[in-house]
Amino acid sequence: MIVLRRVERSARADGAAKPFLKWAGGKRSLLPQILPHVPERFGTYHEPFLGGAALFFHLARTRAPFRARLSDTNARLVRTYLAVRDRVEEVIARLASYPHDPEFFAELRARDIDRGSDVEVAAWFVYLNHTGYNGLYRVNSRNRFNVPFGAYARPRYCNPALLRAVARALADAHIELGGFERVAARARRGDFVYFDPPYVPLTATSSFTAYTRDGFGQDDQERLRDVARALKCRGVRVLLSNSSAPVVHDLYRDGFELVTVAARRAVSCRAGGRGPVAELLIR
Numbered sequence: 001m002i003v004l005r006r007v008e009r010s011a012r013a014d015g016a017a018k019p020f021l022k023w024a025g026g027k028r029s030l031l032p033q034i035l036p037h038v039p040e041r042f043g044t045y046h047e048p049f050l051g052g053a054a055l056f057f058h059l060a061r062t063r064a065p066f067r068a069r070l071s072d073t074n075a076r077l078v079r080t081y082l083a084v085r086d087r088v089e090e091v092i093a094r095l096a097s098y099p100h101d102p103e104f105f106a107e108l109r110a111r112d113i114d115r116g117s118d119v120e121v122a123a124w125f126v127y128l129n130h131t132g133y134n135g136l137y138r139v140n141s142r143n144r145f146n147v148p149f150g151a152y153a154r155p156r157y158c159n160p161a162l163l164r165a166v167a168r169a170l171a172d173a174h175i176e177l178g179g180f181e182r183v184a185a186r187a188r189r190g191d192f193v194y195f196d197p198p199y200v201p202l203t204a205t206s207s208f209t210a211y212t213r214d215g216f217g218q219d220d221q222e223r224l225r226d227v228a229r230a231l232k233c234r235g236v237r238v239l240l241s242n243s244s245a246p247v248v249h250d251l252y253r254d255g256f257e258l259v260t261v262a263a264r265r266a267v268s269c270r271a272g273g274r275g276p277v278a279e280l281l282i283r
């Protein structure tokens, strides 16, 4: 049996834990609109589309102690969280040894990183995330990271105080690789699940293609809706984020409450892509 320990109160006392990765679709700027929908009390907190984990870190600062289960399908991302949780000093030492220059960036980017240890993966991930163009995570068909050098003056890829605060916040969290469906078997009455999937494209029609750029298509969106509905029926509190595409309104028309919020995009490749956009919170 897996025993879940609780996110330690020290994470709250420190007050510094926050996302240590830039993440497309990260929820930091939307937190004021999300927080009113977080239950006062919950059993275990589940975040199965982890990304930069903005809501988790906020709750770790303000609500600890609580039990947490965090997961994602990006193996390098999950290994990064595990290494920061369990071997943060080694991650920091490795990052401190990395120079900020385009040749090193190119050399690191080309490494066959999946053969490395979790510490090597974490340093690779954090470095490329902070020095690559716009904080993007993008891979080619062979899973090779292919974002170009970002040319920032002084990127803070080695931030020991932040990484240590993150390690404390994660200390007792259960972190695993896997799809969002797992939460269906794991969540219990009284738990709280925040689902922040790749969004339905705003331009999607009711027959939008099964393959989006994120590899999360219509079937996935429907399965997610079904998992959320089943959890609600079992007394699990759920909150979902998605775009305000008409398809999303259709998906969640029956049995869900939809709240429209205005979001600012944190990572965008388009110069004009940082203005407010309407999104949905669904519960």
Ligand SMILES: C[S@@+](CC[C@H](N)C(=O)[O-])C[C@H]1O[C@@H](n2cnc3c(N)ncnc32)[C@H](O)[C@@H]1O
Residues within 6 Å of the ligand: 023, 024, 025, 026, 027, 028, 048, 049, 050, 051, 052, 053, 054, 055, 071, 072, 073, 074, 178, 179, 180, 181, 196, 197, 198, 199, 216, 220
């Ligand atoms: C919008 S991001 C989450 C952002 C995060 N909430 C934050 O604050 O930064 C979506 C995440 O879902 C993950 N993902 C994609 N497909 C998935 C699936 N089928 N199951 C679980 N996670 C998935 C991606 O790897 C990505 O990290």
